[in-house]
Amino acid sequence: MTSLSSKEVLRAVNPVLRSWVAYFRYGVSKQTFSYLGWYAWRRMTLWIRCKHPRMT
Template sequence: MAQPEDGARVLRKVNPVLRGWAGYFRYGASKKTFSYLGWYAWWRMLRWIRRKHPRLTWKQLRRRYYGTVRIAEDRMVLYNPAKMRVERYRYRGAQISTPWNIDEVDPDGARFRRTGHDDMAFVGQVSEHLT
């Protein structure tokens, strides 16, 4: 028979997943998504607590589970992914050409080639490849 889970055990399972997900996607433009994920995790935990204690009032639940800022039990606090610091393209360097580093990009080492609409050689190669 499965043992009922307490709040601290659920937080120990959920927090590493939230932290890992936020750590993996912190290098993109994901601040709004982190905010939504924090909101969603908070409401899911709150619904789980309501199902666990159907007879408790909101005031009793708030006093019992809601810490100073977030849902907490036994000094375990629900991780908020919105607090993760987002870094944009930290290891980009001079490997990918942009309008700002076009003079510094090594043509042999660049992963992408900057082209314009008037680059007829490139347009010819692409159209030849597509046919």
């Protein structure tokens, strides 16, 4: 997916994140959403690093 723009990647990821939020809304929300936020942030930083390998 490194050939896609960040806008396209976020449009693809957004429905998945929304469905996870809807699924976990009634459970242990704080811990789940905290992990989900961390995981999404980590994956996006890894994607950016793959897309721009020389950037620090």
